[in-house]
Amino acid sequence: KAVVSTxxxxxxxxxxxQNNSLGKLSRDEAVLRDVLExxxxxxxxxxxxxxxxxGDVQKYEMSKEEYDAREDSVQAFKKRNKLGRFNPELQAKxxxxxxxxxxxxxxxxxxDRCEARTxxxxxxxxxxxxxxxxxxxxxYWVGIEFDDPLGKHDGLVEGKRYFTCKPKYGAFxxxxxxxxxxxxxxxxxxxxxx
Numbered sequence: 001k002a003v004v005s006t007x008x009x010x011x012x013x014x015x016x017x018q019n020n021s022l023g024k025l026s027r028d029e030a031v032l033r034d035v036l037e038x039x040x041x042x043x044x045x046x047x048x049x050x051x052x053x054x055g056d057v058q059k060y061e062m063s064k065e066e067y068d069a070r071e072d073s074v075q076a077f078k079k080r081n082k083l084g085r086f087n088p089e090l091q092a093k094x095x096x097x098x099x100x101x102x103x104x105x106x107x108x109x110x111x112d113r114c115e116a117r118t119x120x121x122x123x124x125x126x127x128x129x130x131x132x133x134x135x136x137x138x139x140y141w142v143g144i145e146f147d148d149p150l151g152k153h154d155g156l157v158e159g160k161r162y163f164t165c166k167p168k169y170g171a172f173x174x175x176x177x178x179x180x181x182x183x184x185x186x187x188x189x190x191x192x193x194x
Contacts, residue, residue: 012024012044104176114127117179124150126146129145
């Protein structure tokens with residue numbers, strides 16, 4: 001028999017599966033079996049929670065040298081198991097991809113017509129608006145203004161303007177997924193299609 005005391009926990013509210021509140025438990029004690037049905041959930045708000053100012057708590061800091069010397073850290077675990085940046089095979093693959101992107105980027109110019117061939121996405125055509133390194137992610141990137149609203153932004157990413165286009169027409173693609181050439185704009189709905 002599950003009993004809930006609202007005195008010690010604060011406020012208990014019942015919600016249905018559409019996330020609408022059905023009310024609060026008002027009795028000091030309630031048997032959950034009596035109030036809950038399938039699809040309902042409880043939301044508990046602790047009214048006795050202690051608030052504190054983070055500035056009042058001294059932050060513990062460890063030097064990089066101290067952390068590197070520890071054997072019980074996440075970094076030590078990754079080193080032992082050759083994970084992430086400590087995996088030489090993965091780092092070699094990433095370096096090869098970066099070199100491929102750098103080489104492809106050197107052959108792409110602003111103003112080129114292009115087709116983005118990103119894996120698991122339909123091909124998208126547009127015009128190159130930016131080629132180079134960015135602040136938001138390491139490596140070389142191609143900023144594209146698509147012919148249709150198939151992008152993510154308008155050329156502004158994390159507060160920096162790389163190029164200008166209409167909202168949802170811009171995207172950044174790794175150069176290895178961009179083909180430049182004679183890619184005229186396609187009509188969204190062609191007369192040749194039914």
